Amino acid sequence: MTREEKAQVIAELTDKLKENNHFYITDTSGLSVAEINKFRGMCFKGGVEYKVIKNTLIKKALENLETDYTSFGDVLKGTSGIMFVSEDGKIPAKIIKDFKKEDPEQRPKFKAASIDSDLFIGEDQLNALAKLKSKQELIGEVITLLQSPAKNVVSALQSGEQTLAGLVKTLSERE
Numbered sequence: 180m181t182r183e184e185k186a187q188v189i190a191e192l193t194d195k196l197k198e199n200n201h202f203y204i205t206d207t208s209g210l211s212v213a214e215i216n217k218f219r220g221m222c223f224k225g226g227v228e229y230k231v232i233k234n235t236l237i238k239k240a241l242e243n244l245e246t247d248y249t250s251f252g253d254v255l256k257g258t259s260g261i262m263f264v265s266e267d268g269k270i271p272a273k274i275i276k277d278f279k280k281e282d283p284e285q286r287p288k289f290k291a292a293s294i295d296s297d298l299f300i301g302e303d304q305l306n307a308l309a310k311l312k313s314k315q316e317l318i319g320e321v322i323t324l325l326q327s328p329a330k331n332v333v334s335a336l337q338s339g340e341q342t343l344a345g346l347v348k349t350l351s352e353r354e
Contacts, residue, residue, distance in 0.1 A: 185236065192232060192240035192261075201268035203308075205253070205275065206288040207231070208258040218278055218287065225270045228263040238263065246296045251346035254290040254300060268294040300324050 180188075196202060201300040207215055234255040241248040262271040271292070279285045292299040292308055299308055312320075 185310075186265040188232070189239045189243070192236060193243040195263060196240055196244055199263040199265045201264045201272040201293070203275070203292040204290040205252060205260050205262060206236070206257055206290055207260050207286065210286055213261060214282070221274050222262060222271075226264065226266070227271050229260055230263075231260040233257065234259050234297070246293070246298075247342060248293070248298070250298060250300060251257070251291050258292065267313045268292075269309055269311040269313070272305055272311075274345065275305060276309055277287075277340050285301050
């Protein structure tokens with residue numbers, strides 16, 4: 180690969196990383212071509228783009244971003260592939276976990292991830308990433324929490340109308 184080609188790959192990868200605020204780095208070494216194709220198929224079905232890229236090119240592209248990715252230096256060894264997703268940051272984690280269930284050697288290995296500039300490094304972070312809630316889920320929960328007290332007040336007022344009306348009637352009958 181010539182310098183110009185490398186520069187072009189780095190520029191494209193930098194743009195891709197800027198576009199997608201969620202990306203995962205995995206190690207698919209040891210997988211056969213058929214297994215990698217199966218993994219790519221699972222990624223495609225989940226709306227995730229998967230690319231195998233040289234570690235040095237990934238490092239150079241990460242250096243071009245505002246976030247400090249120097250902690251990724253230790254994981255960028257061996258074979259590395261990047262999973263890009265723009266919407267839900269937990270989809271790649273679920274794909275990796277689902278693929279691992281079928282693989283006796285528990286591959287692919289999770290190396291690192293960046294979710295909205297938060298860094299997750301190491302295989303032990305995969306379960307936490309799979310449980311992350313999307314922005315839409317969090318907004319829905321907040322709206323539900325905000326609506327709950329209002330619904331309680333409205334229902335109390337509605338049930339109170341009958342009680343209040345009965346109380347007024349009883350008081351008016353006394354006089």
